Each structure stands twice: as C-alpha cells, then as structure tokens.
Amino acid sequence: MANPVQEFNDYRSKMNAVILEQKNLTLHRFFNLDMHAYADGALDVKTKEMLGLVASMVLRCDDCIKYHLEKSYDAGVTTEQVYEVFAIANLVGGSICIPHTRRAAEFWQALHELKI
Amino acid sequence: MANPVQEFNDYRSKMNAVILEQKNLTLHRFFNLDMHAYADGALDVKTKEMLGLVASMVLRCDDCIKYHLEKSYDAGVTTEQVYEVFAIANLVGGSICIPHTRRAAEFWQALHELKI
Amino acid sequence: MANPVQEFNDYRSKMNAVILEQKNLTLHRFFNLDMHAYADGALDVKTKEMLGLVASMVLRCDDCIKYHLEKSYDAGVTTEQVYEVFAIANLVGGSICIPHTRRAAEFWQALHELKI
Amino acid sequence: MANPVQEFNDYRSKMNAVILEQKNLTLHRFFNLDMHAYADGALDVKTKEMLGLVASMVLRCDDCIKYHLEKSYDAGVTTEQVYEVFAIANLVGGSICIPHTRRAAEFWQALHELKI
Amino acid sequence: MANPVQEFNDYRSKMNAVILEQKNLTLHRFFNLDMHAYADGALDVKTKEMLGLVASMVLRCDDCIKYHLEKSYDAGVTTEQVYEVFAIANLVGGSICIPHTRRAAEFWQALHELKI
Amino acid sequence: MANPVQEFNDYRSKMNAVILEQKNLTLHRFFNLDMHAYADGALDVKTKEMLGLVASMVLRCDDCIKYHLEKSYDAGVTTEQVYEVFAIANLVGGSICIPHTRRAAEFWQALHELKI
Numbered sequence: 001m002a003n004p005v006q007e008f009n010d011y012r013s014k015m016n017a018v019i020l021e022q023k024n025l026t027l028h029r030f031f032n033l034d035m036h037a038y039a040d041g042a043l044d045v046k047t048k049e050m051l052g053l054v055a056s057m058v059l060r061c062d063d064c065i066k067y068h069l070e071k072s073y074d075a076g077v078t079t080e081q082v083y084e085v086f087a088i089a090n091l092v093g094g095s096i097c098i099p100h101t102r103r104a105a106e107f108w109q110a111l112h113e114l115k116i
Numbered sequence: 117m118a119n120p121v122q123e124f125n126d127y128r129s130k131m132n133a134v135i136l137e138q139k140n141l142t143l144h145r146f147f148n149l150d151m152h153a154y155a156d157g158a159l160d161v162k163t164k165e166m167l168g169l170v171a172s173m174v175l176r177c178d179d180c181i182k183y184h185l186e187k188s189y190d191a192g193v194t195t196e197q198v199y200e201v202f203a204i205a206n207l208v209g210g211s212i213c214i215p216h217t218r219r220a221a222e223f224w225q226a227l228h229e230l231k232i
Numbered sequence: 233m234a235n236p237v238q239e240f241n242d243y244r245s246k247m248n249a250v251i252l253e254q255k256n257l258t259l260h261r262f263f264n265l266d267m268h269a270y271a272d273g274a275l276d277v278k279t280k281e282m283l284g285l286v287a288s289m290v291l292r293c294d295d296c297i298k299y300h301l302e303k304s305y306d307a308g309v310t311t312e313q314v315y316e317v318f319a320i321a322n323l324v325g326g327s328i329c330i331p332h333t334r335r336a337a338e339f340w341q342a343l344h345e346l347k348i
Numbered sequence: 349m350a351n352p353v354q355e356f357n358d359y360r361s362k363m364n365a366v367i368l369e370q371k372n373l374t375l376h377r378f379f380n381l382d383m384h385a386y387a388d389g390a391l392d393v394k395t396k397e398m399l400g401l402v403a404s405m406v407l408r409c410d411d412c413i414k415y416h417l418e419k420s421y422d423a424g425v426t427t428e429q430v431y432e433v434f435a436i437a438n439l440v441g442g443s444i445c446i447p448h449t450r451r452a453a454e455f456w457q458a459l460h461e462l463k464i
Numbered sequence: 465m466a467n468p469v470q471e472f473n474d475y476r477s478k479m480n481a482v483i484l485e486q487k488n489l490t491l492h493r494f495f496n497l498d499m500h501a502y503a504d505g506a507l508d509v510k511t512k513e514m515l516g517l518v519a520s521m522v523l524r525c526d527d528c529i530k531y532h533l534e535k536s537y538d539a540g541v542t543t544e545q546v547y548e549v550f551a552i553a554n555l556v557g558g559s560i561c562i563p564h565t566r567r568a569a570e571f572w573q574a575l576h577e578l579k580i
Numbered sequence: 581m582a583n584p585v586q587e588f589n590d591y592r593s594k595m596n597a598v599i600l601e602q603k604n605l606t607l608h609r610f611f612n613l614d615m616h617a618y619a620d621g622a623l624d625v626k627t628k629e630m631l632g633l634v635a636s637m638v639l640r641c642d643d644c645i646k647y648h649l650e651k652s653y654d655a656g657v658t659t660e661q662v663y664e665v666f667a668i669a670n671l672v673g674g675s676i677c678i679p680h681t682r683r684a685a686e687f688w689q690a691l692h693e694l695k696i
Contacts, residue, residue: 015450018457019434022427026435026501027449033497034443037490037671042660047627048668054631055638055672056444058326060177061408063447064672079138080622086135087142088628091617092635092644094290094326095150096172099179101143102131109134142617149613153323153606158312163279164320170283171290171324174558176409180324195370196274202367203374204280207269208287208296210522210558211382212404215411217375218363225366247566250573251550254543258385258551259565265381266559269374288560292641293524295563311602318599319606327614328636331643333607334595341598385555390544395511396552399518403556406519406674412556428506436512439501440519440528442638442674479682482689483666486659490667491681498675520676525640527679 004110008066038071046075054085057100058093065104073111082108120226124182154187162191170201173216174209181220189227198224236342240298270303278307286317289332290325297336305343314340352458356414386419394423402433405448406441413452421459430456468574472530502535510539518549521564522557529568537575546572584690588646618651626655634665637680638673645684653691662688 002010019027038048049072056064072082086104090097118126135143154164165188172180188198202220206213234242251259270280281304288296304314318336322329350358367375386396397420404412420430434452438445466474483491502512513536520528536546550568554561582590599607618628629652636644652662666684670677 012450015453018453019431019449022431024428024431024435026497027431027438029493029497030435030438030443031446033490033493034446034671037668041664042658043630043664047630048664050623050627051630051634051665051668052672055634055669058635059444059638059673061444061447063450064444078622080140083135083138083140083143084621084623084628085631087140087146088617088631089635090143090146090326091614092326092328092632093639094322094324094329095146096175096177096180096324097326098147098150099177101135102128102179105131105134142613145609145613149606149609150323153320157316158310159282159316163282164316166275166279166283167286167317167320168324171286171321174287175290175325194274196372199367199370199372199375200273200275200280201283203372203378204269204283205287206375206378206558207266208284208558208560209291210554210556210561211378212407212409212412212556213558214379214382215409217367218360218411221363221366244566247569250569251547251565254547256544256547256551258381259547259554261377261381262551262554262559263562265374265377266562291560293560293563295566296560312604315599315602315604315607319604319610322607322610327610328639328641328644330611330614331641333599334592334643337595337598382555385552389548390542391514391548395514396548398507398511399514399549399552400556402515402519403522403553406523407557426506432505432507432512433515436501436515437519438674439498440516440674440676441523442670442672442677444672445674476682479685482685483663483681486663488660488663488667491663491670494667494670494675495678498678523676525676525679527682528676 003114004107005066005070005114008063009070012063012067046072046077049075050077050081050085053082054089054092057086057089057097057104060093060097060100062100062103065100066107069104069107070111073108073115079108119230120223121182121186121230124179124223125186128179128183162188162193165191166193166197166201169198170205170208173202173205173213173220176209176213176216178216178219181216182223185220185223186227189224189231195224235346236339237298237302237346240295240339241302244295244299278304278309281307282309282313282317285314286321286324289318289321289329289336292325292329292332294332294335297332298339301336301339302343305340305347311340351462352455353414353418353462356411357418360411360415394420394425397423398425398429398433401430402437402440405434405437405445405452408441408445408448410448410451413448414455417452417455418459421456421463427456467578468571469530469534469578472527472571473534476527476531510536510541513539514541514545514549517546518553518556521550521553521561521568524557524561524564526564526567529564530571533568533571534575537572537579543572583694584687585646585650585694588643589650592643592647626652626657629655630657630661630665633662634669634672637666637669637677637684640673640677640680642680642683645680646687649684649687650691653688653695659688
C-alpha cells in the first residue's frame with residue numbers, strides 16, 4: 001500500500017501540471033510566488049514553514065497542512081515543536097481544529113515511517 | 117461493513133490517544149476543557165449539544181458535526197428538532213452548508229440504525 | 233448620547249429599507265425566510281435565539297451577535313446562560329472569538345441599561 | 349467505474365430527497381430559493397454561475413464548486429474562462445484555495461469526458 | 465464632511481505606501497499580481513470585478529467590498545446588477561452577509577453621490 | 581489624543597474584567613490557557629508570538645493581530661521580520677488580508693512611537 005505522503009505528493013504534482021499547462025498567467029505567477037515565499041530571509045526556512053503550518057491549520061486546509069508538515073520535517077522541526085504549533089493552532093482556531101490535528105498527527109507519523 | 121458511527125469513533129479514539137501521549141500540556145488542557153464545556157449548567161446538556169452542533173455546522177467541520185450529532189442523539193434531541201438546527205445553520209451560514217447537511221442527514225440515519 | 237442598542241437598531245432599519253426598496257426578489261425572500269426561521273417550532277424561540285447567537289459568534293459577525301443578543305434578552309435568556317453560550321462559542325471557535333465576546337459583553341450590559 | 353460527475357450527482361439527489369422528506373419548511377424554502385437565484389435576470393445565467401463558482405471556491409466548499417462547475421459547463425463557460433475564475437479565487441482567497449483548484453481542475457476534466 | 469469613498473481611498477493609498485516602502489519582495493509581487501488579475505482577458509473587466517465583489521462579500525471583507533464596488537461602478541455595473549451580486553452572496557454565504565450588504569448598499573449610494 | 585496601542589489595551593483590560601467577573605469556569609480556564617500557550621517551551625516566545633500573529637492575520641481578527649503585534653514587538657521581532665510574517669499571511673490567506681495588513685502596519689508604527 002502506498003504511503004500517504006507519496007500518495008499526496010503524486011496527486012499534487014499531477015494536478016499542478018494540469019493546472020499550469022493551461023497557461024493562465026495569474027495562476028502561474030501565484031504558484032511561483034507561493035513557492036518563493038518560504039525561502040530563507042529575515043526569518044529562516046524552519047520558522048517560515050511553521051508559520052505556513054499554523055496558518056494552514058487555523059484555516060483548516062488538510063492538504064496545506066500536509067504540505068507544510070513535510071517541509072517542516074525536512075527543515076528539522078522536532079515532534080515536540082510541531083505539537084507546540086498544533087497547540088497554538090487549536091487555541092487560536094478552536095476545537096474545530098481538533099479533527100485536523102488528528103489527521104496531522106497521522107501524517108506526521110507517516111513522514112517518520114517514510115523518511116527513515 | 118462497519119457502521120460509519122463506529123468507524124468515526126474508532127479513528128477519533130485512536131488518534132486522540134496518539135496526540136495525548138505526546139504530553140503537550142496546552143493540548144491536554146484544551147481537550148479536557150472541551151469535554152467539560154458541554155456539561156449540565158445554567159443550560160442543560162441537550163441545549164449545549166445543539167449549540168455545539170449548529171456552531172460546527174456553520175463552521176463546516178464534518179467531524180465536529182458527527183461528534184455533536186451523536187451527543188445530541190444521546191441527549192434525546194428528536195429528528196424534527198435536529199432539522200430545525202440544520203435549518204438555522206443553513207440560513208446563518210448559507211448554501212455552502214448544504215453539502216454538510218447532506219452528510220449530517222446520512223450520519224443521523226446511521227445513528228438510528230446503530231442504536232436501535 | 234445614544235444607547236448602542238438604539239444606534240444599532242436605527243442603522244439596521246434604515247439600511248434594510250434601502251436594500252428592500254430595490255425589489256430584488258431573492259433578497260426579499262431571503263430576508264423574509266431569515267425572520268421566520270427563529271419562530272416557535274419543535275424548538276422554542278429562546279433555544280433558537282441561542283443557536284443564532286452561538287452561530288454568529290463563531291462566525292465572528294458583530295452585528296449578527298448584537299441582533300441575537302437583543303432577541304435572546306427579550307426571550308428571557310439570563311446572564312448566566314448567555315455566558316455559557318459565549319463559553320461554547322470560544323471553545324469551538326477559538327481565541328479569535330475573544331474580541332467579539334468583549335463587544336458582546338458590552339452590548340449585553342447596554343441591553344440591561346436600556347430595557348430597565 | 350462511475351464518472352465522478354455521476355457519483356456526485358447521485359449522492360446529491362439521494363440525500364436532498366432524504367432532507368426534503370422531513371418537511372422542514374425553512375429548509376424547503378431555502379433549497380427552493382437557492383435553485384432560483386441563478387436564473388436569468390439583470391445578469392445572465394452564465395455570469396451568475398461563475399459568481400456561484402468563485403464564491404464556492406473562496407469558501408472552499410468542494411461540493412459547491414462541483415455543482416457550479418457543471419452548471420458553468422452547461423452555460424457555455426470555456427476552459428480559459430473557468431481558469432480566470434480560478435485565478436481570481438486564488439488571489440482573493442489565498443494559497444489555501446490551491447488544493448480546491450486541483451480538485452476543480454480534475455472535475456472540469458471529468459465533465460468534458462462525460463459530456464462529449 | 466468627507467465622502468466615505470474619498471476617505472476609504474485616502475487611507476488605502478496612504479497605508480499601501482507605508483507597506484510598499486518596506487521593500488518586502490513577496491508583498492510587492494502580491495500587490496502587483498492583485499492589480500493585474502482583474503484586467504481584460506477571456507472574461508471582461510466588468511465580469512471580473514463582479515467576481516471580486518461576490519468573493520469579498522462571502523468572505524465578509526468590508527474594505528475589499530468597497531474596493532470592488534468602486535471598480536464595478538466604474539466598469540458600468542448597474543444597481544439592478546449589483547443587487548443580483550448581493551443576492552447570490554447572501555444565499556451562498558448566509559445571513560452573516562446581511563450586515564455587510566447594508567454597508568455595501570450605503571457605499572454604493574455614496575459612489576453615486578460622489579461621481580455625479 | 582490617546583495612542584491607539586493604549587486605547588486598545590485599556591478597552592481590552594476593562595472588558596476582560598467584565599467577562600471574568602461573571603465567574604464562568606470554562607471562560608476562566610480558556611482565558612488562562614490562552615495566556616500560557618505562548619510561554620517559552622520547545623519553541624521560544626518570539627517564534628510563538630509570530631505564530632499567533634500569522635494565525636490572527638489569516639483569520640482576519642484585527643484585535644488579535646494588535647495583541648500579537650505588541651507581544652512580538654516586546655519579544656524583539658524586527659520590522660523586516662514582521663513584514664515577512666505579513667507576506668506569508670497574505671499569500672496563505674489571500675488579498676482579503678490586505679486591509680488587515682494596512683491596519684497592522686499602522687499599529688506597528690504606533691507601537692514604535694509609544695515605546696521609544
């Protein structure tokens with residue numbers, strides 16, 4: 001059975017390609033801008049990915065959460081730290097964030113299994 | 117085939133356990149607070165569960181809706197009453213609540229099938 | 233100085249009249265539907281107004297909160313009960329509801345001052 | 349395998365019937381109002397369906413997006429136009445709309461496959 | 465007394481200048497992208513402004529509503545048409561959009577008074 | 581004329597006192613939990629305040645933004661860094677965050693004027 005990380009990344013790549021081949025200039029620039037916003041700057045990548053994660057969690061976007069969880073993992077965010085991000089998201093965004101936290105916790109485990 | 121109520125409760129329990137074993141104090145306290153907020157007080161449990169339900173519905177959180185539907189069922193909310201909650205949710209939150217109402221209606225049926 | 237309750241109601245009436253004189257059929261029907269949804273039914277007016285209140289609070293609509301606070305007050309909701317509604321709203325909707333709770337608490341006081 | 353368009357429409361019809369047989373007057377009127385709001389008027393059907401689509405996308409309601417994609421398709425919206433709607437939705441609603449854009453792009457393809 | 469349209473535009477210009485002088489590249493590009501997304505393309509400016517308006521209304525952003533109301537006015541949207549946009553926004557977004565519709569109706573009047 | 585920072589803090593303190601004197605246990609615990617969630621832990625105060633800030637911005641809660649701007653200022657966040665938080669918020673949350681960014685930029689200036 002495919003790892004959920006792989007599955008998510010495959011669908012994401014496939015459909016991004018479908019979108020971008022339509023050559024809508026605004027969407028092209030927006031996707032490009034999105035990719036560069038998390039680059040090293042006055043804040044480092046690790047901090048920025050946690051900002052992206054907490055924003056995705058309070059807005060309750062599961063796919064965005066998954067995306068930033070993998071980037072956070074790759075940037076060296078520890079499990080203890082990621083749970084502090086979850087905690088702030090739940091406080092700010094309320095108990096409606098709990099189901100997303102459950103799916104995030106599951107994806108965080110899947111990332112560890114895949115990347116060992 | 118598993119009843120959707122059972123399935124939802126099983127996943128919920130399993131992942132809550134994963135989250136709580138991380139011992140993040142804020143999350144522990146928040147989960148605890150969430151459990152106690154619907155207890156009998158100046159408003160009774162039945163009213164509070166309907167408040168939780170309508171709030172979940174306008175915020176369009178399917179899992180939260182399921183959770184409060186089961187609690188509402190157990191507190192004695194009737195089908196006619198639960199549809200009045202749905203109606204207020206749809207008016208306040210708009211037609212984007214309709215798909216969640218469809219899934220809520222399906223889960224409400226599953227509760228009746230399971231609990232006979 | 234005008235009581236904030238009066239001020240809110242005056243602006244509300246004035247602008248509703250402006251909107252309705254445009255004779256947009258959908259808006260007419262929607263406004264009408266909205267007014268009748270909180271009538272006595274399988275749930276009583278008091279419960280329905282609290283449902284409208286908690287929904288408005290988690291969606292963070294100050295004017296909707298004010299509207300349902302006055303209706304709740306008129307339906308006999310006590311201060312202890314209205315704070316239990318606030319509590320559930322804050323838990324479900326998170327700390328972003330706190331500023332709206334502050335304004336709601338202020339309006340609740342104004343209702344008591346006006347209606348003595 | 350069923351086309352995703354068919355699957356969506358079947359579930360939608362089935363559950364709408366379940367909801368409407370409960371005879372909740374507010375829900376009946378609301379569903380009815382919703383159906384008539386997109387009729388030809390000062391704005392034509394095609395424009396109104398694109399309004400429904402962009403609203404559904406920024407509110408991130410996948411089922412609402414699917415519904416308005418099919419109606420937009422039937423009203424003659426072209427692929428280039430639908431991507432301009434997607435672009436505005438992404439700019440106004442932010443990168444949390446990207447996952448919904450991916451699923452919308454997939455459904456748009458399915459509509460073309462079904463309706464040839 | 466200043467016309468509310470003037471007041472809104474003045475504050476908007478002043479603070480945009482403050483933001484842009486910080487030379488944050490992502491914000492510069494995002495503001496730029498936002499300005500160009502409503503240009504004539506497969507959809508005309510008038511349609512795009514109405515898309516921006518309905519999106520702003522269901523997301524309940526008063527300042528965004530004001531911005532797109534002025535652009536819609538300049539693009540030739542009539543009062544009857546703008547109320548059809550309001551109607552769809554209210555249906556999709558629910559009664560929490562009503563207070564924003566009141567303020568939008570007021571701003572629409574102010575636009576007519578200013579631009580005669 | 582009062583500095584906007586002072587004004588915000590005064591109203592906040594006054595109304596929090598009104599709320600807390602009602603002795604609603606859930607609200608007491610929730611307010612308390614909220615205060616402690618940003619304490620030093622696996623993530624430092626500065627990072628946590630930026631997480632609170634970005635979450636408040638994408639959820640478009642002006643008062644929450646002000647609160648976390650002051651805490652961020654006190655924790656040593658620089659202007660260049662705060663604008664990188666603004667940039668991520670705008671990308672994730674979309675152009676509806678722009679009006680909140682304008683007010684945030686104004687409050688950030690007020691903080692500098694007050695705290696010199």
